[in-house]
Amino acid sequence: MNRFAELLDRLAYEPGRNNKLRLITGYFREVGDPDRGYALAALTGALSFKHAKPALIRDLIASRTDPVLFGLSYDYVGDLSETVALMWPRRVPRHDESFPGHPSPPPSPARGEGAQLRVQRQTRSTTDRDSASDGGTTLSVPSPLAGEGQGEGYRGRDADESTHSRNHNNPPPPTLTEVVTTLRTLGKTELPKQLERWLDELDETGRWALLKLVTGALRIGISARLAKTAAAALGDKDPHEVELIWPGLSPPYLDLFAWLEGRGEKPVNRDPAPFRPVMLAHAIEDTDFQNLDPADYVAEWKWDGIRVQAVAGRDEHDKITARLYSRTGEDITGSFPDLVPSLRLPGAIDGELLILREGRVQSFNVLQQRLNRKIVSPKLIKEFPIHLRAYDLLGDDANDLRELPFVERRERLEMFVKKLDDPRIDLSPTVPFESWDALTAARADPASAGAGEDADAVEGVMLKRRDAPYLPGRPKGQWWKWKRDPHIIDAVLMYAQRGHGKRSSFYSDYTFGVWTAGESGDELVPVGKAYFGFTDEELLQIDRFVRRNTTEKFGPVRHVVHEADKGLVLEVAFEGLQRSPRHKSGVAMRFPRISRLRWDKPPREADRLETLEKMLKGETAEVEA
Amino acid sequence: MRPQDILLPVASGLCCKPGGFHIDPVRPVERAVITHGHSDHARAGHGAVLATQETLDMMRLRYGENFAGTTQAIRYGEEIRLGDVSVKFHPAGHVLGSAQVAVTAKDISIVASGDYKDAPDPTCTPFELVPCDVFITEATFGLPVFRHGDAANEVKKLLASVALFPERAHLVGAYSLGKAQRVIALLRQAGYDAPIYLHGAMEKITQYYQSRGIALGELRPVMGVKKAALAGTITLAPPSATSDLWTRRFPDPITAFASGWMRVRARARQRGIELPLVISDHADWDGLTATITATGAGEIWVTHGQEDALAHWCQSKGLRAKPLDLVGYGDEGESETPLQDEAEA
Numbered sequence: 001m002n003r004f005a006e007l008l009d010r011l012a013y014e015p016g017r018n019n020k021l022r023l024i025t026g027y028f029r030e031v032g033d034p035d036r037g038y039a040l041a042a043l044t045g046a047l048s049f050k051h052a053k054p055a056l057i058r059d060l061i062a063s064r065t066d067p068v069l070f071g072l073s074y075d076y077v078g079d080l081s082e083t084v085a086l087m088w089p090r091r092v093p094r095h096d097e098s099f100p101g102h103p104s105p106p107p108s109p110a111r112g113e114g115a116q117l118r119v120q121r122q123t124r125s126t127t128d129r130d131s132a133s134d135g136g137t138t139l140s141v142p143s144p145l146a147g148e149g150q151g152e153g154y155r156g157r158d159a160d161e162s163t164h165s166r167n168h169n170n171p172p173p174p175t176l177t178e179v180v181t182t183l184r185t186l187g188k189t190e191l192p193k194q195l196e197r198w199l200d201e202l203d204e205t206g207r208w209a210l211l212k213l214v215t216g217a218l219r220i221g222i223s224a225r226l227a228k229t230a231a232a233a234l235g236d237k238d239p240h241e242v243e244l245i246w247p248g249l250s251p252p253y254l255d256l257f258a259w260l261e262g263r264g265e266k267p268v269n270r271d272p273a274p275f276r277p278v279m280l281a282h283a284i285e286d287t288d289f290q291n292l293d294p295a296d297y298v299a300e301w302k303w304d305g306i307r308v309q310a311v312a313g314r315d316e317h318d319k320i321t322a323r324l325y326s327r328t329g330e331d332i333t334g335s336f337p338d339l340v341p342s343l344r345l346p347g348a349i350d351g352e353l354l355i356l357r358e359g360r361v362q363s364f365n366v367l368q369q370r371l372n373r374k375i376v377s378p379k380l381i382k383e384f385p386i387h388l389r390a391y392d393l394l395g396d397d398a399n400d401l402r403e404l405p406f407v408e409r410r411e412r413l414e415m416f417v418k419k420l421d422d423p424r425i426d427l428s429p430t431v432p433f434e435s436w437d438a439l440t441a442a443r444a445d446p447a448s449a450g451a452g453e454d455a456d457a458v459e460g461v462m463l464k465r466r467d468a469p470y471l472p473g474r475p476k477g478q479w480w481k482w483k484r485d486p487h488i489i490d491a492v493l494m495y496a497q498r499g500h501g502k503r504s505s506f507y508s509d510y511t512f513g514v515w516t517a518g519e520s521g522d523e524l525v526p527v528g529k530a531y532f533g534f535t536d537e538e539l540l541q542i543d544r545f546v547r548r549n550t551t552e553k554f555g556p557v558r559h560v561v562h563e564a565d566k567g568l569v570l571e572v573a574f575e576g577l578q579r580s581p582r583h584k585s586g587v588a589m590r591f592p593r594i595s596r597l598r599w600d601k602p603p604r605e606a607d608r609l610e611t612l613e614k615m616l617k618g619e620t621a622e623v624e625a
Numbered sequence: 626m627r628p629q630d631i632l633l634p635v636a637s638g639l640c641c642k643p644g645g646f647h648i649d650p651v652r653p654v655e656r657a658v659i660t661h662g663h664s665d666h667a668r669a670g671h672g673a674v675l676a677t678q679e680t681l682d683m684m685r686l687r688y689g690e691n692f693a694g695t696t697q698a699i700r701y702g703e704e705i706r707l708g709d710v711s712v713k714f715h716p717a718g719h720v721l722g723s724a725q726v727a728v729t730a731k732d733i734s735i736v737a738s739g740d741y742k743d744a745p746d747p748t749c750t751p752f753e754l755v756p757c758d759v760f761i762t763e764a765t766f767g768l769p770v771f772r773h774g775d776a777a778n779e780v781k782k783l784l785a786s787v788a789l790f791p792e793r794a795h796l797v798g799a800y801s802l803g804k805a806q807r808v809i810a811l812l813r814q815a816g817y818d819a820p821i822y823l824h825g826a827m828e829k830i831t832q833y834y835q836s837r838g839i840a841l842g843e844l845r846p847v848m849g850v851k852k853a854a855l856a857g858t859i860t861l862a863p864p865s866a867t868s869d870l871w872t873r874r875f876p877d878p879i880t881a882f883a884s885g886w887m888r889v890r891a892r893a894r895q896r897g898i899e900l901p902l903v904i905s906d907h908a909d910w911d912g913l914t915a916t917i918t919a920t921g922a923g924e925i926w927v928t929h930g931q932e933d934a935l936a937h938w939c940q941s942k943g944l945r946a947k948p949l950d951l952v953g954y955g956d957e958g959e960s961e962t963p964l965q966d967e968a969e970a
Contacts, residue, residue, distance in 0.1 A: 012890065013899045019790070026789060065769065066941060072934045073770045077889055086770035086888060204772070498868060504880060504897045505872045556868075556895070 001202060003031055004039050004176045005209030012220045015500045020222065024230035028257070037252025038180045042213060043227035046251055049183040051216035052191060054080055060196055064089050081211035088199050088207055173201040177252070179210065225328045235260030240277050240472065243329040247271035272313035272321045275329040276348060276394050276402070277472035281462060281479035288480070289436050296467075298406065299431040299439055300391055301451055302460040302481055304364045305352040306371070308332070310388055310425075311395075312343040320344060324353075335373065338381045339388060342424040347416055350392035350470075352428065354457065355384050361457035364590070365578045390417055391428040391462075394470055402470035409470065431461060443482060459575070460484045486573040486591075487615060489514065489607040490598060492524055493568040496546040498556045499531065506539055507546040507558060510594065512570050516585070516609040524562055525585045525609060530572060533593030541597065542568070567603040571596035577615050587612050628759045628924060631710065631730045632737065634949045639737060639761070643709035643730055646675070648737050649954070657693075658712065659684070660739025661723035662802055665954045675699055675707075677714060679722020679837065683802065686829055701750065717741040718752030719906050720803030721834060727755055735759040736920065742905065743912045744776065747810040748803070748839050752916075760922035761949070764930030765907040766885050773885055773909040779902040780811045783881060786900055787859060794855040794875035795900070798864035798882040801827035803906050805861045806834045808883050809841045811904070812859065822847040822855070824862035824871070852876055868897055885909065914938060929954035 007027045014020050024043070028036050041047045061070055061084045070087065077083040174182075179198065186194055195214065199207050212218050228246065229239040231253075237260060248269035249256050258264030312322040322343035324333045333340065336353070355362040355370065370376075370384045393413035394402050401409050410430075417427050431450060433439040439461065442449035446458040460483035468478040491512035499508035509531040513524035534542065545560070545568055552559040561567050573595040580588035587609075633640050638650035646656040653670035660666055660676075662683030667676070669688035674681065678698040685692060699705060701724065704713040710730040717723040717739055725738040736757040743752045766773075787795055799805040805827050812821065820843040823831060828846060835841055847860050856876045866872070867880045882898045885905025893901040908916060913935060917925055925939045925946040932948030939946030 010900075013893060013901065015899065022789070066938070068937050069769050069934055072931070072937075073768045076768055076931070077770055078891055082890055083770060086772065087768075089769075204774070498897065500897050502877065504868045505870055556897075 001174050001176050001179055001198075001210065002206040003027070004035065004042075005202070005205040007039070008209045008212070008218070008220055009205045011222055016502070017226070020226060021230045021233060024222075024227060025233045028231060028234045033254055033257060034252035035176045037254060037257065038176045040227055040231055040253055041180070041251035042176075042218065043222050044224035046224075047180060047213075049180070049186075050188070052195065052214040054215060056192060056195075057081065057084055057211060057215065060084070060192060060199070061088070081215060081217070082208055084199075085204055085208035085211055088204075090200055171201060173203070173206060174198055179213065180251075183214065223328075224330050231256065231260060235262065241266075243275060244277065245269045246329065247274050247323070247331065271323075272315040273311040273323040274313075275309060275311065275323075275325045275331075277329070278307070278309060278327045278350065279392075279470050279472060279479060280327075280474040281481040282474060282476070284463065284480040284482045292436075292463075294433065294435055294439070296465055297463045297480075298410070298466055299433055299442075300428050300462045300464070301431060301446060301454075301458045302462045302483065303352040303354060303361070303389055303428065304457050304459040305354040305361075305367055305389070308351060308353045308388070309394070310339070310343050310349045310351065310390075311347075313346050320346065335370070335376060336386050337376060339386050339424060342388070342420070342422040344422075345416065345420055346395075346397045347393060348395035349388065349390045349413075349416075349425070350394055351388050351390040351425075354387045354389055356387040357385065361387075361389075361454040363456055363578075364576065386424065388425045389428045390425060392470065405467040405469065406464050407466045439482075443484065458484070486575055486595075487577070488571060488573050488595065489611060490569050490601060490605070491527060491572050492562045492603045492606045493542075493546075493560050493570055494524060494526055494562045496542075496558050496560050503539075506543045508539060508543070510542070510570065512572060513562070514585075514607045514609050514612065515604075522564075524603075527583070527585045527587060527609070527612065528572065528574070528589040528592045530570075530592045530594050533573065533595055534597070538594075538597055562603060564604040565602055569598035569601040569603055569606050570594050571598055577612060579616060585609060585612075587616060626731055626733060628733055628735055631728060631733060632735050632759075632761070634951050638951065639949075641707075641710060641728055644707040644712065644728065646707055648726055649739065651954075656707075658707075658726055660717065660726060660737070661719055662687070663720070663740070663800075666739060669693070673697070675705075675712070677701070677722040677724050680724070682833060683722065683830065686833060701753075715753045715755045716750035718743060718746060718749060721749045721806070721837060721839070723749065723803075725753070725755060727757065733758050735761065736922075737761040738763065738916075740765070740907055741916070742908045743916055744773065744905075744908075746807055746906070747814060748806045748834060754916065754919050756921045758922055759924045759926060760917060760920045761926045761928060762913060762917060762935070763907065763954075764913065764927045764932050764935040766905065766909050767913055767927070767931035767935035769910045769934070771885060771888055771905075771909045772911055773888065773903055773905045776807075776811055776904045777815065779883070779904050780808070780815050783859070783900065783902060784812070784815060784817060786879060786881075787857065790879060791857045793877045793879055794857075795859045796867045796872060796875060796878045796880050797859060797861050797902070798867040798880065798884075798898075799827075799861050800884075800906075801863050802830050804883055804904065806831055806839065806841060807906065808861060808902075808904060809844070810839065813840070813842050817859075818842060819858070820845045822850065822858055822860035824860065824866055826863050826866070827861060847874075850874075864896075917944070918942070 007023060010023055011020055014023060027039065057080060065087060073087050074080065074083045077086065182194065198210055202210055228242045232239040232242045245267050248271045249267060255264060255267040259266050307327040309325040311325065312320050315321050322340045323331055324336055324339060326332050355367045366384065370380060373380065390413060393409050393416055396412055396416060401412060414427060417425060429450060431442050433442060443461050447455035451458050460481060463480040463482060465478050471478065491514050493510055494513045495511040496507035497509040498504055499506050509529060511526050511529050513526040515522045516525045546558055549561040550558040551561050572592050574589040574592040576590040578588050579586060631641060631643060633642065637647055637652040637654055639648040646658050647654045648658045649660055649666040650657050650671065651668065655672040657671040658675045659680055662680045667680060667684050669692040672694040674693040674696045681696050681698055699714050701714050701716050704711050710728050713727040714724040715727060717725045719740040719742055723739060725736050725741060727734055727736045734757045736755045738761060740763050741752055783795065797808060799808050809821055822845050825846060825848055831841065831844060852874055853876065864882055872878050879899050880897065881900035881902050882893065882896060883902040883904040885903065885907055886892045887898065887901030887903045917939060923944060925944050926949050927936050927946060928949045928951050936946040936948050
C-alpha cells in the first residue's frame with residue numbers, strides 16, 4: 001500500500017503526460033502481482049466496493065483528536081482525507097513504552113563551544129515537571145526529543161516510521177491487495193475498526209492514499225486510458241491492443257501482465273459487446289479542396305456532442321449485453337443507464353451522444369450537465385434525456401462490417417436504425433451537395449440546409465469518402481472534419497499567471513477582458529482565460545510584455561497594464577458562449593484560445609461586452625451556478 | 626517581578642526593559658540581541674548587536690561591514706549581564722549559529738527560543754533543552770498536520786527521481802541560509818558524491834558554511850554551465866528562482882522544494898512544485914509540543930505562525946499560554962529578490 005501511495009503522491013504533482021506514463025510503467029515494472037493489478041484497477045476505476053462516507057472519516061478522527069485542533073487543521077489544509085492522513089495520531093501504549101532508542105544526532109563539526117557545558121540526561125521524562133523546574137541547570141536531551149506521555153498518543157517522534165512500528169511489534173502495513181480484497185467483503189459495521197487499524201499501520205502518504213481510495217475520490221488527473229497506456233508500455237505494446245482486450249479482463253489482471261511480460265498468451269476478449277477502435281477525421285484546410293472531388297464524398301453535419309460507440313451483443317446465455325464506450329474505449333455505460341434499454345439489437349453503432357428535448361438537439365452546454373456525474377439521478381435522466389444520433393455501423397449481429405465501403409455501411413445503418421425503431425436512436429442525416437461551393441453555403445447556414453432547428457448544435461460538416469472502409473486511427477484522406485469558423489473577439493490582456501511544468505517559468509495563462517460601461521466611464525471586465533493557441537515565439541513575446549508591464553503582483557498572478565492606450569490586445573477565438581452567473585461579466589466562453597497578437601491595436605479599440613451579449617442570443621442554455 | 630516586566634512585546638519586537646535591549650527587533654533599536662541570521666530576525670541598522678559569531682558573520686556577509694554600530698559575539702553557554710538581567714545563549718538547532726536566548730532576572734527565567742528545531746541537522750549544533758519558567762516558542766508549524774518525518778527519506782526521494790529521470794535536471798528550491806547547506810549535507814550523507822550545482826545567490830553563504838568546517842563535498846556554480854551538461858544533475862536555488870526565467874537554462878527541469886510547507890499538498894501545487902521535499906528547519910507539531918512540555922515552563926508565549934492552535938494545545942495541558950502577536954516574522958510570500966527568500970521555513 002505504501003508503494004502504491006508513493007506512486008499516487010508522485011502522480012498528483014507531475015504535470016507531464018509522458019512523465020506520468022513513466023512513473024506508472026516504472027511502478028508496474030517494480031511491483032509484483034497481484035498488487036500492481038489492483039493498482040491498475042484503482043487507476044482505471046475498475047475497483048468495486050462500497051465507498052466510505054466522509055462522515056465516517058470525521059468520526060474516526062474525532063475519536064482521536066481535539067476537535068479545535070482538527071477544525072483549525074481542516075481549515076488550513078482544506079481536504080478531509082489529507083487532514084486526517086496528516087494528523088492521524090498513532091495509538092502509542094502510554095505506560096509500557098520505555099524511552100525509545102533515539103539515535104543521537106550525528107557529530108557536527110559546528111558543535112558550538114557550549115557543548116561541554118551541557119549535562120546529558122538521557123533518561124529525562126518529559127512529564128516529570130519537578131525535575132524540569134530545578135532552577136538554572138542547563139539540560140540537554142538527545143535530539144529529537146521524545147514525544148511520549150503527552151496524553152494524546154502522539155508517536156514518539158523518531159526517524160523512520162516503519163522502523164518505529166517494527167520496534168513495537170506492530171503488524172506490517174497492509175498491501176494494496178489486502179486493502180482491496182478486504183474492502184470487497186467487509187461488512188459496513190466492521191469498516192470503521194478496519195480503517196482505524198490500517199491508519200495506524202500506514203505512513204502519512206499511505207493514509208492519504210487509503211482514504212482517497214476508500215472514499216472513492218482519487219482525483220489525481222490520471223485517465224483510465226493513460227493507465228492502460230502505461231501498462232501497454234511495460235510490454236512495448238500498442239495501447240490499442242490493451243484497449244481491445246480490456247473488457248474481457250478483470251483485476252488483478254494476472255493474464256494481462258503475463259502477456260505484457262512475454263510469459264503468457266495474449267488474453268482473448270470474450271466480451272459479448274467489445275469496443276472497436278474508432279476512426280477519426282483530419283481537419284480540412286482550404287488548400288485540400290483542390291485535390292478532392294465532391295463526387296467522391298458524402299457530407300454529414302458535425303454534431304456538437306460526444307462521440308460514442310454503442311455496442312450490443314449476445315452472451316453465452318443468449319442474453320443481450322449492451323455497452324457504451326467513449327472514443328478512447330472507456331466504458332461509460334454507467335453514466336447513461338437510460339440509453340441501455342434502447343440497445344436491444346446486436347450490433348455496433350458509431351454515433352454522437354446528444355440531449356434531445358421535444359425533438360430538438362440541445363447545445364453542448366446542456367449536454368455538459370450530464371457528464372462526469374457520479375450519481376445519475378432519475379431527475380437528471382428526466383431533465384436531460386439522452387439520445388444517440390447514429391452515423392456508422394461497424395457490426396450487425398455477428399457480422400463485422402468494417403471492411404465494407406462507407407456507403408454500404410450507411411445502407412446497413414439505415415436498415416438497422418429502422419429495425420430498432422426507437423425514439424432514442426435516430427440517423428444523422430446526410431447533407432446533399434454537388435460542389436464545394438454548395439457545401440460551403442450549407443456549412444455557413446446549416447439551418448436552411450436541412451439542420452433546421454438543430455442548427456445550433458451543428459459545429460461544422462463531416463466529409464466521408466464513399467469507398468472508405470472503417471479504419472482505426474486517423475487514416476489520411478478518408479474522413480475530413482470542416483468545423484464552423486470560431487467566434488473571434490479582440491480582448492485586452494488583464495492578468496497573467498505562470499504556467500505549470502515546462503511552462504513554469506513563463507507567464508502563459510492569460511485573463512483577458514472587454515470594455516463595458518462602468519461607474520466612472522468605460523472599464524475592462526474579465527471575460528475569459530486562455531493558455532494556448534499561441535506559438536512558442538509568441539509566448540516569449542507575451543512573457544516579455546508581461547514582465548515589462550506588470551503593475552501589481554499577487555503571488556503567481558501579475559496585473560498587466562490595461563488602459564485605453566497602454567496594453568496588449570489579444571485576438572481570442574472561441575467555440576461558443578454561455579451565460580454564467582459565476583463570472584462578473586455574466587458570460588463564459590467555450591474553448592477560448594489566443595489566435596493572434598494585435599500589437600497594432602490600441603486597447604481602446606478592443607471589443608465591448610455588448611458584442612458578446614448579442615452573440616448569446618443564439619445560445620439558449622443557462623448554466624446553473 | 627512578573628514575566629511581562631522582563632520581556633514585553635512592542636511594535637519593534639520583544640523588549641527587555643530591565644536589560645535595555647530588544648530581541649530580534651524588526652526596526653532599528655539601540656541594543657539588539659539577535660537569535661539567528663535569517664533576514665526576518667537579523668536586520669541591519671541597530672546600534673549594538675549581541676549574537677553568536679556565526680550570526681554576526683552572516684549579517685556582515687549580507688548587509689556589509691557597517692550593518693551595526695558595534696557588535697559583540699557570545700558563545701553558547703556563555704552568560705553575560707545586561708542591565709538588571711543576565712542573558713545566556715543556547716543552541717537552537719535551526720541554522721548555523723542559531724541560538725535561544727535565556728533571560729533571567731531574580732528568580733524568573735524566560736527563554737526566547739527564536740526559531741528552533743529538535744531534529745538532527747549535520748550543519749548546526751543540536752537544539753539544547755533549557756528549563757525555564759516562561760518559554761517563548763515559535764509556531765511556524767503549529768498545527769498537528771505538520772509532522773515532518775525523517776529528512777533522510779526525503780533526500781532518498783530526490784535521489785530516486787534523479788535516477789528515474791537521468792536526462793532531466795533537478796532544481797531544488799531551498800532557502801539559501803541553512804536549508805540549502807542542510808540539503809547538501811544530507812545528500813552527502815546519503816552517499817551522493819557527484820558535484821552539486823549552486824545558484825549564484827547562495828554561493829557566498831555556502832562558502833561561509835564550508836569555512837566553518839562543514840563538509841559539503843564538491844560544489845560548482847551553475848552559471849556558465851552548458852544546458853546539456855546539467856542533465857542528471859542537482860542544483861540548489863532560492864525558491865523563487867525555481868519558477869522563473871533562470872530555469873530555462875536547464876534541460877526539462879523537475880522542480881523540487883525543500884520546506885516544511887511541502888507537507889500540505891495544496892501549498893506544493895500552488896507553487897507548481899513537482900517534487901515536494903518535506904525538510905524543515907523548524908520544529909514540527911510533535912517537536913513543538915514535546916519541547917514545550919520538556920522545558921517545564923508553566924507559561925508559554927507563542928509567536929509567529931499558527932499561534933491559536935498551539936496556544937489551545939498548551940491550555941488543554943493546563944499551561945498558561947498566550948499568543949504574542951508579533952509582526953514581521955516568518956513572512957513567506959513569494960518574492961523575487963533573493964534576500965527576502967530567507968523569510969523561510
